[in-house]
Amino acid sequence: MSLQRTYTNELGKPKICFISFRVGIKNPAPFLPYKVGLYPTSPIILSVLFLILTESNQSADMAKCSFKLEHPLEKRKSESSRIREKYPDRVPVIVEKAEKSDIPDIDKKKYLVPADLTIGQFVYVVRKRIKLSSEKAIFVFVKNMLPPTAALMSAIYEENKDEDGFLYMSYSGENTFGSFEM
Structure with missing residues (x-):
């Protein structure tokens, strides 16, 4: 089950709260949406993930190829x-x-x-x-x-x-x- 809500920050720019529920999966990490920035580090039965999407910082350079x-x-x-x-x-x-x-x-x-x-x-x-x-x-x-x-x-x-x-x-x-x- 997933819920998505849109809010605005103090500057009036939109930010999204994405909540994902995965029930009954012993190891949810491979199945979670990769846009979610929070991953479990050990197997769990229920994972509740919150993600607040705000302006991204693009200053980090991608790995040198x-x-x-x-x-x-x-x-x-x-x-x-x-x-x-x-x-x-x-x-x-x-x-x-x-x-x-x-x-x-x-x-x-x-x-x-x-x-x-x-x-x-x-x-x-x-x-x-x-x-x-x-x-x-x-x-x-x-x-x-x-x-x-x-x-x-x-x-x-x-x-x-x-x-x-x-x-x-x-x-x-x-x-x-x-x-x-x-």
Whole structure:
């Protein structure tokens, strides 16, 4: 069950209170909406989460992308266009750990993801690749934003793909950027 209320702050700008209730799930962390900035760190039966969404601070830089540093732009462009031509129903994604994150490194950075996969399903893949225990939280960012878990990878790709044709995502064990997408 979810409730959503809209309020205004002292400057008259809207802020939203999003409350999510998950009942009967022993380990709710993988199922919670990723725009919620508060995650349980241990298994619980009932989780009540509150989120006050206010203006986000975009001053934090996204993790330095080592893939971009290792490969020149022209090579990345040609590779992504070749991939898109060969696999039109797939999305080329680069996944890297956010700087200063205490979460394990991922063994593979490049992924060819089915276009109809949701962000939540892809986060599950990332979680398995880094062998993250189920009670630990993981946050996935696209351009310093937490994408909605129900969003399709194809939609996120079209909105956020880089000039080289890849979708760049970073992950962290904590909400380091403090921003989200609605």
